[in-house]
Amino acid sequence: MQKTMQKKPSAKGVEKVTPYKVISVIILLLLSAFFIFTLYWIITGSFKDRQSVIAAKPEWFPSNPVLDNYHSLFEKPALRWLYNTVLICGATMLLTCVSASMGGYAIAKKKFAGRNLIFTIFICAMALPKQVILIPLLKQMSFLKLHNTIWAVILPNVGWPFGVFLMKQFSENIPDEMLEAARIDGAGETRTFLEIILPMIKPGIGALAIFTFITAWNDYFMQLIMLNDTNTLTISLGIAKLQAELSTDFGLIMAGAAVGSVPIIIVFLIFQRYFTRGITMGAVKG
Amino acid sequence: MQISSKHSMRMARRRENISGYLFMAPSLLFFIGFVIFPMGMCLVTSFFNYTMMDFSFIGLKNYSEMFADSVFIKSLVNTIVIVVVSVPITCVFSLWVASLIYKMKDVYTSFFRCVFYLPVVTGSVAVTVVWKWIFNNYYGLLNYVAKNLGLISTNVNWIGNSNTALGCIIMILLTTSVGQPIVLYTSALSNVDKSLIEAAQVDGATNLQTFWYIKWPQIMYTTLYILIITTINSFQCFALIQLLTSGGPNYSTSTIMYYIYYNAFKLSRYGYGSAMGIFLAAIIAIFSALQFKVAKTDNG
Structure with a gap:
């Protein structure tokens, strides 16, 4: 499946240049500028002083760039928010990768009773809105004394079936003969999994890891419900709080938005290839 | 001989069962504990009057209250408007962009892919707060630009006006x-069979014909998947609304998702919120099933 995904160098690269194409590309470039603009506005805004953010004539580029916004941002415990966010994303990623690679392998390759039923339930659950379960989940977390701890956000996300589904798609590419050979060689289940399966589904784990990390970073609704102590806030919650408290201090809010988005954008750009594969694999024969 | 082979087969099957479930154990544990169990609880609490003070069985009263609640109806209509407007635009627009960029050199393809993915990675909160500034009545860029272009004569309160607020939300959502x-x-x-396209072109098919008869059938499953995920995403649109308008002005931008949040977490009406949640889940399930069915019959 991965093999067919690579792009063939177009044999007919000398296609005619039609007016339609020229206009389309121009529109495409304009739209791209529009899509990049929000990020540009966040970053430039974060360096503007208090006067220029509320000036009647907006500055396209900060005429007098200042770092004040970042100073006051880090006085709110923005570093703490970042730390919490990274912790949540890291733990979600780790737990999801471990449980999903095991589960995905089992569904793809183990012929245990009830596997089709379990898989069907996983698929159906995926189509339901995650937020719907937040009400009982909040009660459950309070009962488990986990409300207002990062675990309240981590555990439900690990349970989300997308990971198992994705890893099943990757595990299906493993040839049965390899498993057979391992069994004849006398390798136990654990060894087979660690030494044969894991290396083969590594690209899948990479895709899932980066996908989970980015999704957890931006999972605002879950965080909003589960975390409300200043010390457990995440960066998304922090930005929302800044906006609620200081609605026109746009410079400071933009500094928050920059701190909340630039790190994850960098992560995305570095691992873009894996990420794209993760999204695409999820869709193949969905 | 036969008996022992039967025996060893049964042993093998049992081993397969045990190891299968052992490998499934971690994900099943999380899945049942934090997805299935709360889903069941959601259904159960939807039949209860469940608030800070009270927890009593009231049967279907939450559901009947829902349909008599004008704000709920308003939110339902808004949600449907958002879905009906944003899903087709998203699909057509993405197909148009993809059909332009997939033949480009790899660098350009991945550049454009990243650019259009940027708002997703930036995160709904960061995206929403910057748009809130751009839309601002007094200090926003949009009013400034629109005034200079002569499109408007006085500042428009984009998100404070019930005529434009929902449009703003749909735009950001897109x-x-x-x-x-x-x-x-x-x-x-880029996975469409190249030889088919070439054959069609040799036979003198126009670009449009090639697209309709060769490419479209082959990307049908992708389209179906995209329809379903976009529908689910549009139904769930929440951060945007909570941060941009809080459902206002006068509930003109309230959606089911936002109204659930408002009832359950602001008014502590957990039972009523759960009933709406179940209703929303049911609508999404029906929508997905319908799209699946339509796509199947289209495909022949």
């Missing part, structure tokens, strides 16, 4: 939802 479909379509289009 920027955050085209990223994934573009990635999917780009990959699907």
Whole structure:
């Protein structure tokens, strides 16, 4: 499946240049500028002083760039928010990768009773809105004394079936003969999994890891419900709080938005290839 | 001989069962504990009057209250408007972008893919706060630009006006939802069998004919998947609304998702919120099933 995904160098690269194409590309470039603009506005805004953010004539580029916004941002415990966010994303990623690679392998390759039923339930659950379960989940977390701890956000996300589904798609590419050979060689289940399966589904784990990390970073609704102590806030919650408290201090809010988005954008750009594969694999024969 | 082979087969099957479930154990544990169990609880609490003070069985009263609640109806209508407007635009727009970029050089393809994915990665909170500034009545860029272009004569309160607020929300939602479909379509289009396209072109098919008869059937499954995920995303649109308008002015931008949040977490009406949640889940399930069915019959 991965093999067919690579792009063939177009044999007919000398296609005619039609007016339609020229206009389309121009529109495409304009739209791209529009899509990049929000990020540009966040970053430039974060360096503007208090006067220029509320000036009647907006500055396209900060005429007098200042770092004040970042100073006051880090006085709110923005570093703490970042730390919490990274912790949540890291733990979600780790737990999801471990449980999903095991589960995905089992569904793809183990012929245990009830596997089709379990898989069907996983698929159906995926189509339901995650937020719907937040009400009982909040009660459950309070009962488990986990409300207002990062675990309240981590555990439900690990349970989300997308990971198992994705890893099943990757595990299906493993040839049965390899498993057979391992069994004849006398390798136990654990060894087979660690030494044969894991290396083969590594690209899948990479895709899932980066996908989970980015999704957890931006999972605002879950965080909003589960975390409300200043010390457990995440960066998304922090930005929302800044906006609620200081609605026109746009410079400071933009500094928050920059701190909340630039790190994850960098992560995305570095691992873009894996990420794209993760999204695409999820869709193949969905 | 036969007996022992039967015996060893049964042993093998049992081993397969045990190891299968052992490998499934961690994910099943999380899945049942934190997805299935709360889902069941959601259904149960939807039959209760469940608040801070009270927990008593009231049967279907939450559901009947729902349909008599004018704010709920308003939220339902808004949600449907958002879905009906944003899903087709997202799909057509992504297909258009993908069909332009998939033949480009790899560098350009991945550049455009990243650009259109950017708002998704930036995150709904960061995207929403910057748009809130751009839309601002007094200090926003939009009013400034629109005035200079002569489109408006006085400042418009874009998100404080019930005529424009929902439009603003749909616009932002669109920027955050085209990223994934573009990635999917780009990959699907580059997987279309090249020899078929060439054969069609040799036979003198126009671009439009090639697209309709050769490419479209082959990207049908991708389209279906995109329709379903975009529908689910549009139904769930929440951060945007909570941060931009809080459902106002006068509930003109309230959606079911927002209204659930408002009832359950602001008014502590957990039972009523759960009933709406169940209703929303049911609608999404029906929508997905319908799309699946339509796509299947289209495909022949």
